[in-house]
Amino acid sequence: MDVYEVELDSAANVTAQLALFRRVRNAKQLKEMVVAGELKCCMIKPSLILDPFQVAVAAHKAVLNENDQRMTTRSVFTEVIYNLSVSKNISQSLNKFGISDDDENVLxxxxxxxxxxxxxxxxxxxxxxxxxMEDLTSVRELPSIKKVYNVRDEELSISSMLDSVVSRIAAKEFVSFK
Structure with a gap:
C-alpha cells in the first residue's frame, strides 16, 4: 500500500498517515463527508505541498495543540490545514489548502x-x-508554493525551499510572513 507514515508522538503512539490520490472523481462528496465528520481525516491540495515533512510539521503542531487544549480550530484535522497556512485567518487557510469540489488530486x-x-x-x-508519495513532485506547483509562503529567490540562495516553508509553519504564531 502507498501510504506514507510519520511518527508524531512516540510516547502516545500517534502517527500521521498520508495518501496521495490522482484522478479523483468524487472530491465534492469527499469534502462533504469530511465536513459532516463521516471521514476522520483532512484532505489537502497537494499542489501546495512541497514535501511530506511539511505536512508532518503541521500535523505535529495540531496534535500538540489538541493535547494542550490550545487549538485554534474545532478539530485536529482542520488544525492541520490551518497550520499549513501562514495566514491566521481560519477560513482563508481552509479555502487555500483544503480541497475544492472539482480537485482531481487529493492528499x-x-x-x-x-x-x-x-x-x-x-x-x-x-x-x-x-x-x-514520490508522485507528489509531479502534482506540486513550485511557483504557487513560493507565492503562498512568500519565499523569495534571495532567500533560496542561503536556504532550501523546504527549510523556508517549514520555518514559516513552525513560527506562524510569532512572526507575520506577509
Whole structure:
C-alpha cells in the first residue's frame, strides 16, 4: 500500500498517515463527508505541498495543540490545514489548502492513535488512483508554493525551499510572513 507514515508522538503512539490520490472523481462528496465528520481525516491540495515533512510539521503542531487544549480550530484535522497556512485567518487557510469540489488530486491525512483512526478506513471512499508519495513532485506547483509562503529567490540562495516553508509553519504564531 502507498501510504506514507510519520511518527508524531512516540510516547502516545500517534502517527500521521498520508495518501496521495490522482484522478479523483468524487472530491465534492469527499469534502462533504469530511465536513459532516463521516471521514476522520483532512484532505489537502497537494499542489501546495512541497514535501511530506511539511505536512508532518503541521500535523505535529495540531496534535500538540489538541493535547494542550490550545487549538485554534474545532478539530485536529482542520488544525492541520490551518497550520499549513501562514495566514491566521481560519477560513482563508481552509479555502487555500483544503480541497475544492472539482480537485482531481487529493492528499488525505489521518491521525492514528494506537489502533484508532487508521487511514485504511478512509481509502475506500476515494474514487481515484492511489499513488506513491514520490508522485507528489509531479502534482506540486513550485511557483504557487513560493507565492503562498512568500519565499523569495534571495532567500533560496542561503536556504532550501523546504527549510523556508517549514520555518514559516513552525513560527506562524510569532512572526507575520506577509
Amino acid at each position: 488525505v491525512v489521518a491521525i492514528q492513535r494506537g489502533d484508532d483512526g487508521s487511514i485504511c478506513d478512509i481509502l475506500p471512499s476515494v474514487a481515484g488512483e492511489l499513488c506513491s
